[in-house]
Amino acid sequence: MPALYTEVKIPKAQTVVAYQSRMMFVGSCFADNIGSMFANAKFNCLINPLGTLYNPLSIKILFDYLTSGKEIKESDFFQNNGKYCSYLMHGDFDNEDLSQAVVRAKDSLNNASKFLKTADVVFITLGTAFVYYLNENNQPVANCHKQNPKLFTRRMLTVQQSTEALQQICHIITEYNPKIRIVLTVSPIRHIADGATDNTLSKSTLLLSVNQTAQTFGNVEYFPSYEIMIDELRDYRFYESNLTHPSSTAREIIFERLLQTYCTQQTIGAVSQVENFMKSVNHKIVSPNSPETLTFAKNQIQKAMQLEAQNIGLNLEKEKQYFNEIINRNK
Numbered sequence: 001m002p003a004l005y006t007e008v009k010i011p012k013a014q015t016v017v018a019y020q021s022r023m024m025f026v027g028s029c030f031a032d033n034i035g036s037m038f039a040n041a042k043f044n045c046l047i048n049p050l051g052t053l054y055n056p057l058s059i060k061i062l063f064d065y066l067t068s069g070k071e072i073k074e075s076d077f078f079q080n081n082g083k084y085c086s087y088l089m090h091g092d093f094d095n096e097d098l099s100q101a102v103v104r105a106k107d108s109l110n111n112a113s114k115f116l117k118t119a120d121v122v123f124i125t126l127g128t129a130f131v132y133y134l135n136e137n138n139q140p141v142a143n144c145h146k147q148n149p150k151l152f153t154r155r156m157l158t159v160q161q162s163t164e165a166l167q168q169i170c171h172i173i174t175e176y177n178p179k180i181r182i183v184l185t186v187s188p189i190r191h192i193a194d195g196a197t198d199n200t201l202s203k204s205t206l207l208l209s210v211n212q213t214a215q216t217f218g219n220v221e222y223f224p225s226y227e228i229m230i231d232e233l234r235d236y237r238f239y240e241s242n243l244t245h246p247s248s249t250a251r252e253i254i255f256e257r258l259l260q261t262y263c264t265q266q267t268i269g270a271v272s273q274v275e276n277f278m279k280s281v282n283h284k285i286v287s288p289n290s291p292e293t294l295t296f297a298k299n300q301i302q303k304a305m306q307l308e309a310q311n312i313g314l315n316l317e318k319e320k321q322y323f324n325e326i327i328n329r330n331k
Contacts, residue, residue, distance in 0.1 A: 005234075008227045010261050015181040015221055017262040019043065019270065020313025021120040024112070026062065028054050028127030030187040030225065030246075035123070037255045040278065041271050042314060046119075049112035050105065050142070051090020054127035056157065056165035056209070058142035061088065063169050066113045067176040072105040074098055080145055087134060087141035094145075121181040121262075122173060125225075126166075128191050129157045129205040130198070156202060162209035170217050182220045183262075184210045188229030188254075190244045223261060225254050270311045277303055281319050285326070294330045297323040 017023065025035030025047045035047035049066070053059050064070065065088075077084040083094040084101045093108075095101035116122070131140045132152040144152060157165070170182055186206045191199050203226065214222045229238070229246055236243060238250040246254070259268050280300050285293055300323045304316040 005232050008224050008232055010224060010257060013183075013221055013223075013261050015121055015183060015262055016264065017043070017121060018264070018267050018313065019311045022046075022115065022118060024116060024119050024122040025125070026053065026059060026122060027125030028052060028187040028189065030127070030185075030189055031123065031125035033246075033251050034125070034225075034255060034258065037251065040275075042274050042278070042316065044313065044315070046112055046115045048090075049108045050088060051092045053090075053142050055129065055131045055140070055142075056126060056162050056169070056206075057131050057140040058088075059124060059126070060165045060169050061140070061142070063172055065109055066116050067172050069113075072102055072109065074102055076105075077101055080147070085143075085145045087139070087143065087145070090143050091145060116173070116180075117177055119177060119180055121183060123183045123185065123223075124169070125185050125187050126206045126210070127187040127189065128194070129162055129202040129209075130154060130191070130194060131157060156198070157205060159205050159208045159212075162205050163212045166209050166213040167216060170213060170220055174217070174219060180219065182217070183223050184214060184220060185223045186210060186226040188226045188246055188250075192244050223258065225257075228254055228257060267311075270307070270314070273307060274311075274314070277307060277316075277319075281322065288326065289330060294327060297326040297330075301327075 019042070021044065023038060023043055023045045025031045025038075025045060027048070029052050032048060032052060035045050039045040039047065050062055053062060065072070072086070072088070076088055077086045077098060083096050084098045085091065085094050086101070086105065089105060093101060093105055095104065132144055132154050133139065134141055135151055135153055141152065166184070173180060173182060186203060191202065194202060207226070210222055214220045229250060233246070233250050233253065238247050239245065240247050259271060263271070277300070280303075287293055301320050304320045304323075308314050308316055
């Protein structure tokens with residue numbers, strides 16, 4: 001039977017991910033998607049400590065904060081429609097109370113800084129080479145927060161500018177944590193609002209920058225999520241209804257390719273077992289006080305303990321607590 005698509009060949013990576021690995025995901029909403037899939041499979045993950053970031057300059061600013069001890073200040077926020085926002089971070093950090101907004105951002109950065117210091121791998125997903133600069137100080141912004149477009153100037157980074165930012169990112173991360181591995185990828189999400197041509201130019205700029213950076217640093221690798229999406233999965237049935245975001249099926253396929261690239265067969269098998277176990281956790285219990293539910297909960301605790309014993313670093317304490325609460329309610 002003739003092949004129905006051209007497969008993107010991915011060599012086995014030097015980076016190895018297992019359940020004892022500490023993984024950080026930073027970048028576009030595709031980083032959120034893939035990071036969440038690893039987290040749902042119970043890997044030890046930290047995802048976008050300041051929310052979604054799309055361009056190399058904003059990602060560099062984040063890592064400057066994480067590795068330098070620099071702190072978020074009240075002056076980094078501005079008031080907008082009754083809430084305090086910051087051009088350094090996503091709108092998820094908006095708050096009606098300024099002090100709470102600052103505290104939340106500080107806490108997230110402090111936690112991420114500690115995590116990064118002992119992390120095994122950081123996945124950085126680049127969304128666009130287009131950057132919005134605040135006119136009053138010519139500083140790049142991570143999010144415009146739906147402000148008046150006249151406040152900003154939009155420019156696309158050159159390949160040199162993008163490469164310099166990426167290499168600075170990799171340098172400061174490696175200097176901060178010499179044992180870390182870095183995986184760079186370009187988001188397959190099309191920024192169609194930029195126009196088809198500008199989106200292609202933007203993605204091409206990022207791809208060239210990533211290639212040069214991966215060739216420069218011994219601890220940096222590239223994962224071709226962009227190529228998988230536009231080549232293997234080029235049919236629109238692999239997109240959401242907006243025709244720009246990968247569908248859940250596409251995300252699952254890319255996640256499987258990530259596992260095949262960065263995990264051993266033993267870990268891949270464990271992921272399958274953990275995913276099946278998590279279905280039991282998410283199972284809707286109809287009769288919480290029945291003998292059958294009590295037996296079910298006890299069996300799931302035994303399964304959790306067995307999975308933990310078989311996979312170093314796997315933590316199912318939260319799930320065991322959930323089933324213990326069911327048992328205690330039946331006493």
